[in-house]
Amino acid sequence: xxxxxxxxxxxxxxxxxxxxxxxxxxxxxxxxxxxxxxxxxxxxxxxxxxxxxxxxxxxxxxxxxxxxxxxxxxxxxxxxxxxxxxxxxxxxxxxxxxxxxxxxxxxxxxxxxxxxxxxxxxxxxxxxxxxxxxxxxxxxxxxxxxxxxxxxxxxxxxxxxxxxxxxxxxxxxxxxxxxxxxxxxxxxxxxxxxxxxxxxxxxxxxxxxxxxxxxxxxxxxxxxxxxxxxxxxxxxxxxxxxxxxxxxxxxxxxxxxxxxxxxxxxxxxxxxxxxxxxxxxxxxxxxxxxxxxxxxxxxxxxxxx
Amino acid sequence: xxxxxxxxxxxxxxxxxxxxxxxxxxxxxxxxxxxxxxxxxxxxxxxxxxxxxxxxxxxxxxxxxxxxxxxxxxxxxxxxxxxxxxxxxxxxxxxxxxxxxxxxxxxxxxxxxxxxxxxxxxxxxxxxxxxxxxxxxxxxxxxxxxxxxxxxxxxxxxxxxxxxxxxxxxxxxxxxxxxxxxxxxxxxxxxxxxxxxxxxxxxxxxxxxxxxxxxxxxxxxxxxxxxxxxxxxxxxxxxxxxxxxxxxxxxxxxxxxxxxxxxxxxxxxxxxxxxxxxxxxxxxxxxxxxxxxxxxxxxxxxxxxxxxxxxxxxxxxxxxxxxxx
Numbered sequence: 001x002x003x004x005x006x007x008x009x010x011x012x013x014x015x016x017x018x019x020x021x022x023x024x025x026x027x028x029x030x031x032x033x034x035x036x037x038x039x040x041x042x043x044x045x046x047x048x049x050x051x052x053x054x055x056x057x058x059x060x061x062x063x064x065x066x067x068x069x070x071x072x073x074x075x076x077x078x079x080x081x082x083x084x085x086x087x088x089x090x091x092x093x094x095x096x097x098x099x100x101x102x103x104x105x106x107x108x109x110x111x112x113x114x115x116x117x118x119x120x121x122x123x124x125x126x127x128x129x130x131x132x133x134x135x136x137x138x139x140x141x142x143x144x145x146x147x148x149x150x151x152x153x154x155x156x157x158x159x160x161x162x163x164x165x166x167x168x169x170x171x172x173x174x175x176x177x178x179x180x181x182x183x184x185x186x187x188x189x190x191x192x193x194x195x196x197x198x199x200x201x202x203x204x205x206x207x208x209x210x211x212x213x214x215x216x217x218x219x220x221x222x223x224x225x226x227x228x229x230x231x232x233x234x235x236x237x238x239x240x241x242x243x244x245x246x247x248x249x250x251x252x253x254x255x256x257x258x259x260x261x262x263x264x265x266x267x268x269x270x271x272x273x274x275x276x277x278x279x280x281x282x283x284x285x286x287x288x289x290x291x292x293x294x295x296x297x298x299x300x301x302x303x304x305x
Numbered sequence: 306x307x308x309x310x311x312x313x314x315x316x317x318x319x320x321x322x323x324x325x326x327x328x329x330x331x332x333x334x335x336x337x338x339x340x341x342x343x344x345x346x347x348x349x350x351x352x353x354x355x356x357x358x359x360x361x362x363x364x365x366x367x368x369x370x371x372x373x374x375x376x377x378x379x380x381x382x383x384x385x386x387x388x389x390x391x392x393x394x395x396x397x398x399x400x401x402x403x404x405x406x407x408x409x410x411x412x413x414x415x416x417x418x419x420x421x422x423x424x425x426x427x428x429x430x431x432x433x434x435x436x437x438x439x440x441x442x443x444x445x446x447x448x449x450x451x452x453x454x455x456x457x458x459x460x461x462x463x464x465x466x467x468x469x470x471x472x473x474x475x476x477x478x479x480x481x482x483x484x485x486x487x488x489x490x491x492x493x494x495x496x497x498x499x500x501x502x503x504x505x506x507x508x509x510x511x512x513x514x515x516x517x518x519x520x521x522x523x524x525x526x527x528x529x530x531x532x533x534x535x536x537x538x539x540x541x542x543x544x545x546x547x548x549x550x551x552x553x554x555x556x557x558x559x560x561x562x563x564x565x566x567x568x569x570x571x572x573x574x575x576x577x578x579x580x581x582x583x584x585x586x587x588x589x590x591x592x593x594x595x596x597x598x599x600x601x602x603x604x605x606x607x608x609x610x611x612x613x614x615x616x617x618x619x620x621x622x623x624x625x626x627x628x629x630x
Contacts (some may be wrong), residue, residue, distance in 0.1 A: 015628075052395040055628040078397030085395075086630075089388035092318060102315060106393055108308035147392060 001229065005030050005065060005187045006051060012059035013046050013211075019045040022211035023060065028155075028189055028204070033181055035202030036191040037295055043211040044049070044191035045086060048159050052083045056279045064155075079107070082153035084161060088144020092133035096124045096143050099132060103150040106286075122146040122176060138169030147175065155187045156180070162197055170197060177201055195291040209299050226294045229260040231285045239279035257282070309398060309406035317410050322379045330418040333368055334388045334426035337361065345541050358430040358449045362457055365422055366464045366580065367500065370471040373415045374492035377475035380414075381407060382485030398592065399587040400625045408476055408617060416465055417470040423461050427454075456597070463588065463602065466609045467581045471496070473613050477620040483629070503582025509569075510562045510577045519556040523549040550594050579608045 006028040013021040021043045028034045038044045051053040051062060053074075062069050064077035091099050099116045119125040122142040127135070132143060139160060148156055158177075162170045178201065180186045192198045198205075205222055207215045217225070234240045237256050244251045247269070250262040267284075274281060307620050312449045317323055338358075384390045384407075393403050430449035450457060474495065479488040534542060584605045590601045599605075 049629070053397070054391060054394055054630070056626070075397035076398060078395065081395065083391070083395045085388070087388055087389060089391045091316070091319075091389055092387060093321070098319075102312055103392055104396070105312035105315060106308055107396055149475065151396065 003029060004063075005032075006062065006189065008047070008051075008060070008062040010060040011050065011057050011062060013043075013050060013055065014058040020211055021050075021057075024208065024213050026206045026208075026209065026213050026216055028187065030187055031181075031185055032204045033177065033188040033190065033202050034204045035198040036189055036206050036208065037193070037195060037274065037291075038191070038208035038228065039193060039299075042208045044208060046211075047188070047208070048083070048085055048157055048191060051157060052081070052085060053078055054085070056196065065121060080153050081155040081157060082145075082148030082151070083157040083159075084141070084144040084148050085157070085159045088140050088147070090132045090143050090147065092113060093131055094128055094270065095131060095181055096127045096135075096146065099143060099147060100150055103147045103229060107151040109151060114150075118146050118149050121149070121179075123172065136169075138165050138172060141165060141169070141173060142176070145173075147251040149180075151186075154185065155189070157189045159191050160193075161190060162192065168171060174201060195295060199291045207298050215298055222291070226290060227263050229262075229287055230265065231258065231260050231283075231287050233258045233282040233284075234274065234279050235282065236277065236279040239274060239277035243277065243279075246273070260287075306403045306406060309393060309403055310409050312393075313406050313410040314413075316384075317380070317414060320374055320380060320383075321510060323414055326376045326414070326418055327421055329372060330369070330421040334361070334422055335429050337365075338426065338429035338433055356434075356449075358434070359452050359457065359460075359592050360427055360511060360589055361430070362423060362450075363460055363464060363585055363592060366467060366585055367420070369415065369419055369422065369468055370496040370499070370581075371493065372418055372473050373411075373468065373471050374496050375489055376418075377411050377472060378479045378488035378492050378627045379485055380411065381476060381479035382442060382483070382488050385483040385629075386485055394629065401621050404476075404480065404617075404621045404624050407480075408473060408620075411476055412469050412472050415468050418469050419461065423457075425551065427457070428448075437567045452592070460588065460592065460595075460598065463598065463606070464585070466606055466613075467585065470581055470609050470613050470616070473616040473620065477616050477623070480530060480620055480624045480627075483627075499580065500582045503580045503586070506573050506576045506580060507583050507586050509564075509565055510573050510583075511557055512564055515560045515563070516553065516557050519553040522556075523552055551596065554594055554596065579606055579612070580610065581612075584609070 004027050006026075008024050008026050011021050011024040012019065012146060024047055025041065026047075036044050036047075046055070050057050050069075051064070051108075059070070064074060065080060067073050067077045089124060091102060094102065097115060100118060101112055104112055104115070116125065119127075122145055122147060124139060124142055127139070132140065135143065144157070145156070145161070148158075161173055161177075165173065174197065177188060177190070181188060190198065190201065203219050204217075205217055205219065206213055231254075232240065234257060237259065240259055241251070241253065244259070244261065244265075247265065249265055252260045252262070254260060271281060341356075390403070394400065427450075434449040452460075475492045478492045478495065482488045482491060518553075561577070562570050565573055577587075578601060587599055587601070587605075591597060
């Protein structure tokens, strides 16, 4: 059994004069919730379109369940994935149930037995004869996911699934994703630029910028990278750096009076040592680097390169 | 493939444009016949004297390309507009399979429109003009038609091939443009161009002057009164008319394209047999002269099948390479 559900290798996509993807290499492990992070226009949706067969790469290749995109059996691999790309693809003049029946027909599933379960799972079991055109945005999004769930896929690709949803809708979708991942062992690839929300779900991350993956890491690795720091302001920065060097503590000088310390120092020891060098502490503050600032620093770094 | 066809038929039967088009297919011949009936009624002839409506059964086919252009563009365009086409591709269906499934569904719908249109014409023409004196006098008791129903259905079968050609052209446009509005506009423009160019080719290859010439020659002005003739004389008269009309046809056919020259002549002579509208006109001309389907029908059918195949091959190639959103 392949460890990776999806692997891309040096994927390029060019539209006339614009390179949407510039050699994307990424790996989505089985069972993961893979947060695909990038600004608008970074290439997230383009990559998802390629994976779903809506578009064709200009160069490079990808594998779905170990089958290459040019292999004629790729359609068999695609049968194992479900996708909601940008807006949910639903028949607006049909009810939720009819929409699912339609997808079952497309898949050639002979019985409609699983439909009630799917509707219940996404919380649309009580919509009756209400047409999809009368659904709220959140309901449409859930219906889109329900359609993607037809045929029991083990890999779901969701492109900006919480875009435009109200806070309640966001929580609903988040809980649904976590439930599907936990109970049905479905692997997720979720693209989003709402990083705070993604950080509540993702087990793995891929950061994309200007059509290139700039970093790929697990949630644990990210947590280590988003280390806590203590911001300290003093009257004599040279005294501070000497003391920190003596205490063997990692730090970064911000300006001529401020520095970030990447550890939890023994405050009594630090204050005493600074007092001995006639250096006063003006302020001291603990701070977290969140996913957003980490992403920004990553992008900044990539641009500087 | 059956999965997609099954799903698409469900979508068709849920589609309001389909029902609107069906109703229109029924209403247009109904309105046409009603208008005709009222015309005769205004002249105090009631339904007792009508014309032969065999001609209309073919000529009405010209309406359907417009209807098909709008229907196919809206039906296919909606799939692209709502993004539901993605549901078919993302689960691994081959694009060729999707294309041919759409073709099967759109073709069925188009043929249904044609069938409903013919049914409506046949029923209302006969209902309004069941006592058609003109035909009764000729002892051909077929209500409003000279041809029998099986013969009329044979003409419709040929019409169906033309309808399928237009359907495949409109499908090609809709899939290429992937937009309802643009597809409607472009398809309608193409239909208008095909008809107006066809009209121009027809009138250039078979100019009305040639026909007038033949008529002047074979039917010199002479006065006669049918009511003063005996039955035998009438019969003889109609026979002569029929024979002379055949001679007119031969004369017109022998002089086809005689007013043209050079490249234009070559192009127009190819177009006269290949363009669907010109084919309809030629078949209609034969029907009008009561000489059945023209002898060139196998050639017409061959050209129609070739165009149908070409449109679909281009359509599948474009769709298979197309980047979708």
